Amino acid sequence: MSTIERARVVITCPGRNFVTLIIETSDGVRGVGDATLNGRELAVASYLQDHVIPCLIGRDPHRIEDIWQFLYRGAYWRRGPVTMSAIAAVDMALWDIKGKVAGLPLYQLLGGASRQGVMVYGHANGSTVAETVEAALEYKTQGYKAIRLQSGVPGLASTYGVSKDRYFYEPADADLPTENVWSTEKYLRSVPDLFAAARDALSWDVHLLHDVHHRLTPIEAARLGKDLEPYRPFWMEDAVVADNQESFRLVRQHTTTPLAVGEIFNSIWDAKLLIQEQLIDYIRATAVHAGGITHLRRIAAFADMFNVRTGCHGATDLSPISMAAALHFDLSVPNFGIQEYMRHTEETDAVFPHAYTFANGAMHPGEALGLGVDVNEELAARYEYKRAYLPVNRLEDGTMYNW
Ligand code: CS2
Numbered sequence: 585m586s587t588i589e590r591a592r593v594v595i596t597c598p599g600r601n602f603v604t605l606i607i608e609t610s611d612g613v614r615g616v617g618d619a620t621l622n623g624r625e626l627a628v629a630s631y632l633q634d635h636v637i638p639c640l641i642g643r644d645p646h647r648i649e650d651i652w653q654f655l656y657r658g659a660y661w662r663r664g665p666v667t668m669s670a671i672a673a674v675d676m677a678l679w680d681i682k683g684k685v686a687g688l689p690l691y692q693l694l695g696g697a698s699r700q701g702v703m704v705y706g707h708a709n710g711s712t713v714a715e716t717v718e719a720a721l722e723y724k725t726q727g728y729k730a731i732r733l734q735s736g737v738p739g740l741a742s743t744y745g746v747s748k749d750r751y752f753y754e755p756a757d758a759d760l761p762t763e764n765v766w767s768t769e770k771y772l773r774s775v776p777d778l779f780a781a782a783r784d785a786l787s788w789d790v791h792l793l794h795d796v797h798h799r800l801t802p803i804e805a806a807r808l809g810k811d812l813e814p815y816r817p818f819w820m821e822d823a824v825v826a827d828n829q830e831s832f833r834l835v836r837q838h839t840t841t842p843l844a845v846g847e848i849f850n851s852i853w854d855a856k857l858l859i860q861e862q863l864i865d866y867i868r869a870t871a872v873h874a875g876g877i878t879h880l881r882r883i884a885a886f887a888d889m890f891n892v893r894t895g896c897h898g899a900t901d902l903s904p905i906s907m908a909a910a911l912h913f914d915l916s917v918p919n920f921g922i923q924e925y926m927r928h929t930e931e932t933d934a935v936f937p938h939a940y941t942f943a944n945g946a947m948h949p950g951e952a953l954g955l956g957v958d959v960n961e962e963l964a965a966r967y968e969y970k971r972a973y974l975p976v977n978r979l980e981d982g983t984m985y986n987w
C-alpha cells in the first residue's frame with residue numbers, strides 16, 4: 585500500500601501571493617492543492633505546516649474521505665476560512681494523486697463530462713461607463729458569452745472591481761489595508777446607467793453580470809434588483825452580506841433579478857437556508873475556500889435539490905490549481921451554472937503550468953492526469969512572499985463598512 589511520505593508548503597509571489605501544498609507518496613506520485621486565502625496566506629500556511637502535515641505522514645493517500653473527516657472533525661474547532669482552506673488544499677492534492685494513479689483526468693473520476701465545455705465570464709471594468717462598455721465589447725469580440733460589468737462610481741475615488749490594468753485585477757494592493765471611501769447612494773444611482781449603456785452596445789446575445797460585493801442592505805438590494813430587471817442580468821452577486829441568510833428573503837420578495845452568493849462561504853452550513861428556501865439562484869463557493877472538491881460536491885448536490893446552480897468563484901487570488909480543480913468539477917457537476925475566469929498573469933501561469941484552455945467563451949480542464957496542473961518550485965522560489973492586505977471601506981462620514 586502506498587503511503588503519504590512527504591508534504592510541504594510552497595509560498596510564492598509572482599505578482600501576488602499564492603500558497604500551495606505538495607503531497608508526495610511512497611510510490612513517487614505527487615499531488616498539489618491550492619491553499620491561498622487572500623490577505624491571510626501565512627495563517628493557512630502555518631495551519632498546514634504546524635498542524636495538518638504531521639497528521640498526514642504515513643496515511644493512505646487514497647482514503648480521501650476519511651482524511652477529510654479526520655481533518656474536519658479532528659480539528660474540534662470546526663469551519664472558518666483558514667481551517668477549510670487548509671483542508672481544501674489536502675483534498676485537492678489527494679484527488680490529484682488519485683487521478684494520476686488511476687491514469688485519468690480528474691473529471692473522469694467525478695462522473696465524467698456532463699457538457700462539452702464550461703461557460704465562463706470575463707471581467708469588463710473601467711473608471712467610467714463608457715470605458716467599461718468598451719472593455720465589454722472587447723470581451724465579446726474575444727468570444728465571451730458572459731461578461732461581468734464593474735464601473736467606477738461618479739464622486740467616488742475608487743470602488744470594487746475597477747482595476748488599474750484592464751485585464752488583471754488584484755485588490756490586495758498594499759502592505760497595510762488601503763482605506764477606500766464608499767457611498768451607497770452614489771453607487772445605486774450609477775449601476776442602472778451602466779447596464780442601460782451595456783445592453784445598448786452589446787445587445788442581448790451576451791450574459792451580463794454584476795458584483796455588488798456585500799455593500800447593500802436588503803431593501804437597497806431589492807431596489808437595485810428591480811432597477812436592473814429591464815436589462816435581464818445573469819446575476820447580481822453578493823448583494824447583501826450573507827451572515828444573516830434570512831435577510832435574502834426580503835430581496836427575493838421584491839425582485840426577479842437572479843442572485844448569486846457564496847465566494848466567502850467555507851462550508852455548506854453557510855448556505856443551508858439560502859439554498860433550501862431558494863433565496864439564491866447560484867452558489868459561488870469554490871474548492872479552495874470551501875473544503876476542497878469533496879465538500880464542494882456536497883454543496884452542489886444539496887443545491888441541485890433546490891434548483892440552485894453552481895457559479896464558482898475564480899478570481900486571480902485563487903491560483904491556477906484552483907482554476908483546474910474548478911474546471912474538472914464544473915465539467916461534470918449536473919447543476920452547473922457558470923465559472924468565473926479572471927486571467928492570471930504570464931508570470932503566474934509560468935509558475936503553475938496547466939492543461940486547461942479557453943476557446944469561444946468556454947474552458948476545458950484538458951486530458952492531463954489528475955488536476956492537470958503543477959507548481960514549478962524552482963521558479964516559485966524566485967518570488968518572495970510580500971505581505972499584502974485587501975482594502976477596507978469607510979462611509980463618507982468615516983463609519984467602518986464592508987469592502
Ligand atoms: C470578487 C473577488 O471575483 C469576485 O467575484 O468578489 O475579486 C474578491 O474581491 C477577491 O477574490 C477577494 O480576494
Ligand code: MG
Pocket residue numbers: 795797821822847
Ligand atoms: Mg465577488
